[in-house]
Amino acid sequence: xxxxxxxxxxxxxxxxxxxxxxxxxxxxxxxxxxxxxxxxxxxxxxxxxxxxxxxxxxxxxxxxxxxxxxxxxxxxxxxxxxxxxxxxxxxxxxxxxxxxxxxxxxxxxxxxxxxxxxxxxxxxxxxxxxxxxxxxxxxxxxxxxxxxxxxxxxxxxxxxxxxxxxxxxxxxxxxxxxxxxxxxxxxxxxxxxxxxxxxxxxxxxxxxxxxxxxxxxxxxxxxxxxxxxxxxxxxxxxxxxxxxxxxxxxxxxxxxxxxxxxxxxxxxxxxxxxxxxxxxxxxxxxxxxxxxxxxxxxxxxxxxxxxxxxxxxxxxxxxxxxxxxxxxxxxxxxxx
Amino acid sequence: xxxxxxxxxxxxxxxxxxxxxxxxxxxxxxxxxxxxxxxxxxxxxxxxxxxxxxxxxxxxxxxxxxxxxxxxxxxxxxxxxxxxxxxxxxxxxxxxxxxxxxxxxxxxxxxxxxxxxxxxxxxxxxxxxxxxxxxxxxxxxxxxxxxxxxxxxxxxxxxxxxxxxxxxxxxxxxxxxxxxxxxxxxxxxxxxxxxxxxxxxxxxxxxxxxxxxxxxxxxxxxxxxxxxxxxxxxxxxxxxxxxxxxxxxxxxxxxxxxxxxxxxxxxxxxxxxxxxxxxxxxxxxxxxxxxxxxxxxxxxxxxxxxxxxxxxxxxxxxxxxxxxxxxxxxxxxxxxxx
Numbered sequence: 001x002x003x004x005x006x007x008x009x010x011x012x013x014x015x016x017x018x019x020x021x022x023x024x025x026x027x028x029x030x031x032x033x034x035x036x037x038x039x040x041x042x043x044x045x046x047x048x049x050x051x052x053x054x055x056x057x058x059x060x061x062x063x064x065x066x067x068x069x070x071x072x073x074x075x076x077x078x079x080x081x082x083x084x085x086x087x088x089x090x091x092x093x094x095x096x097x098x099x100x101x102x103x104x105x106x107x108x109x110x111x112x113x114x115x116x117x118x119x120x121x122x123x124x125x126x127x128x129x130x131x132x133x134x135x136x137x138x139x140x141x142x143x144x145x146x147x148x149x150x151x152x153x154x155x156x157x158x159x160x161x162x163x164x165x166x167x168x169x170x171x172x173x174x175x176x177x178x179x180x181x182x183x184x185x186x187x188x189x190x191x192x193x194x195x196x197x198x199x200x201x202x203x204x205x206x207x208x209x210x211x212x213x214x215x216x217x218x219x220x221x222x223x224x225x226x227x228x229x230x231x232x233x234x235x236x237x238x239x240x241x242x243x244x245x246x247x248x249x250x251x252x253x254x255x256x257x258x259x260x261x262x263x264x265x266x267x268x269x270x271x272x273x274x275x276x277x278x279x280x281x282x283x284x285x286x287x288x289x290x291x292x293x294x295x296x297x298x299x300x301x302x303x304x305x306x307x308x309x310x311x312x313x314x315x316x317x318x319x320x321x322x323x324x325x326x327x328x329x330x331x332x333x334x335x336x
Numbered sequence: 337x338x339x340x341x342x343x344x345x346x347x348x349x350x351x352x353x354x355x356x357x358x359x360x361x362x363x364x365x366x367x368x369x370x371x372x373x374x375x376x377x378x379x380x381x382x383x384x385x386x387x388x389x390x391x392x393x394x395x396x397x398x399x400x401x402x403x404x405x406x407x408x409x410x411x412x413x414x415x416x417x418x419x420x421x422x423x424x425x426x427x428x429x430x431x432x433x434x435x436x437x438x439x440x441x442x443x444x445x446x447x448x449x450x451x452x453x454x455x456x457x458x459x460x461x462x463x464x465x466x467x468x469x470x471x472x473x474x475x476x477x478x479x480x481x482x483x484x485x486x487x488x489x490x491x492x493x494x495x496x497x498x499x500x501x502x503x504x505x506x507x508x509x510x511x512x513x514x515x516x517x518x519x520x521x522x523x524x525x526x527x528x529x530x531x532x533x534x535x536x537x538x539x540x541x542x543x544x545x546x547x548x549x550x551x552x553x554x555x556x557x558x559x560x561x562x563x564x565x566x567x568x569x570x571x572x573x574x575x576x577x578x579x580x581x582x583x584x585x586x587x588x589x590x591x592x593x594x595x596x597x598x599x600x601x602x603x604x605x606x607x608x609x610x611x612x613x614x615x616x617x618x619x620x621x622x623x624x625x626x627x628x629x630x631x632x633x634x635x636x637x638x639x640x641x642x643x644x645x646x647x648x649x650x651x652x653x654x655x656x657x658x659x660x661x662x663x664x665x666x667x668x669x670x671x672x673x674x
Contacts (some may be wrong), residue, residue, distance in 0.1 A: 234454075
């Protein structure tokens with residue numbers, strides 16, 4: 001599964017530009033039949049050993065946060081907007097790469113020439129620019145035009161017990177689903193590799209309107225704030241404590257019964273499960289649970305430090321726990 | 337003949353430590369040794385490379401080889417994360433979630449922490465202070481203490497990448513670019529021969545107070561010191577009078593604290609040999625080793641030649657390799673003699 005994760009992370013695809021991620025996933029589907037809808041969601045109907053009593057939809061998003069060129073100045077510098085939520089703190093001084101492979105850097109005025117106030121104020125996207133090395137507008141426009149998107153350069157690095165990469169949010173979820181598909185399911189299950197999660201969960205709802213599932217299980221990465229100086233519930237979740245399940249976040253009030261079932265499965269099967277200790281963030285469940293005729297939603301997340309940056313950091317054992325819980329919960333809901 | 341780009345890349349990516357034999361020291365020594373009679377190290381770790389041991393006039397070509405970074409000040413028992421402080425004027429605005437390497441008993445890769453969105457408490461535009469940023473190598477306390485000790489160095493991990501037009505970007509162009517220019521000049525002197533006694537010097541501690549240059553210039557007392565460093569390239573927000581465009585060649589410094597005759601001689605050599613250059617005027621100190629070289633010991637005639645650089649002290653320092661070659665050419669022309 002970690003080879004899958006690495007290969008998926010190395011593919012670039014912001015919201016609305018998930019094509020290459022989707023092509024890769026399709027290449028791994030084997031004999032399973034699939035549909036790509038008008039938004040680009042990839043819907044895979046996996047035949048199980050048995051027919052399911054309830055229709056369960058498992059979902060992870062293919063897109064990653066990134067940047068979109070908005071304007072090219074006379075001196076060949078590129079103004080941009082962010083695609084998805086990227087804090088100003090993690091933008092300055094980063095390398096980024098456009099869809100056609102053009103590399104750029106997010107530059108700024110050197111600290112030496114900055115006033116004390118400037119040194120202590122992060123530069124937001126309105127003050128920053130991307131420099132691809134072009135000598136003027138004409139040269140720049142041969143490589144990048146407004147509307148082209150880019151992602152962080154952030155190589156995949158195996159740190160031993162943990163992995164570090166850009167785009168682990170949510171290629172980890174995609175990899176878990178691919179592994180579930182590859183291993184085969186006990187019951188018929190629908191897998192949705194969704195688009196445009198990072199720009200307001202705009203993709204998954206349309207897939208739901210096609211599928212009409214009874215239950216949904218979203219596989220995600222969620223903020224882990226278990227770093228120095230942060231204690232208790234403010235950590236949101238803790239690396240090494242396993243799969244994170246949510247009772248509520250900024251976009252969804254999760255189904256209480258399903259939530260309890262997930263906890264029970266963890267206990268029975270000896271899978272490490274922890275409860276998200278803050279009402280924060282959101283994921284595709286926000287769109288899913290209120291689409292079609294309403295869906296009973298669950299979210300299983302891997303605790304991710306430094307999310308939405310070039311350096312997503314995840315623990316391998318937590319990813320394995322997410323996989324085990326996702327598989328067991330999906331099968332449980334299918335015949336509940 | 338090794339290409340400038342290759343030399344630059346190797347020095348940029350070699351970890352630096354304030355010792356006598358960091359990877360940066362070893363890399364420079366290895367590259368320059370074919371062009372030298374003798375190489376020595378002094379008490380502060382400066383690398384002194386004698387290109388010729390005798391000659392009419394003694395000339396030192398010098399570049400600092402130390403790098404900005406961070407130093408490990410604590411290891412957290414609960415998380416295995418490292419507390420850090422600044423070593424040199426790192427740009428704090430570029431630290432959150434940046435990739436780093438820790439130069440412990442082995443090199444560990446990791447990243448700097450960033451404040452999670454739900455804890456930014458409204459002010460998302462405030463820069464985190466160094467004591468609220470930590471290094472995360474993904475290892476537990478018991479694991480990390482096998483490799484990391486207090487005082488170990490932390491560096492940006494941002495390998496050299498090519499942009500359009502052959503521009504290069506990555507960490508530690510400051511001052512691997514200057515080192516590469518001095519090495520290239522040494523190579524040219526070796527090939528062409530020189531009447532002078534020329535020494536290439538790679539100094540330590542420039543970024544934390546120039547102590548290396550103070551010691552080495554006090555010892556060497558050459559007839560002429562030519563210092564090479566990086567300076568500001570033109571970019572939005574930078575005054576035109578304090579910067580030169582990329583691809584404009586060597587930046588020759590005129591400052592009241594440096595002897596003007598040296599600058600004029602450099603300009604003359606540039607004109608004579610068709611080396612592209614601009615003049616960089618400063619009102620006083622230059623924030624380079626030349627500030628201490630010029631009044632080391634009984635005083636030394638000193639010139640400063642710089643390479644234009646974008647995004648200084650960030651992981652994406654950007655330059656054009658042709659500017660490094662221009663500086664190398666000028667150093668060669670100015671030190672060859674006859």
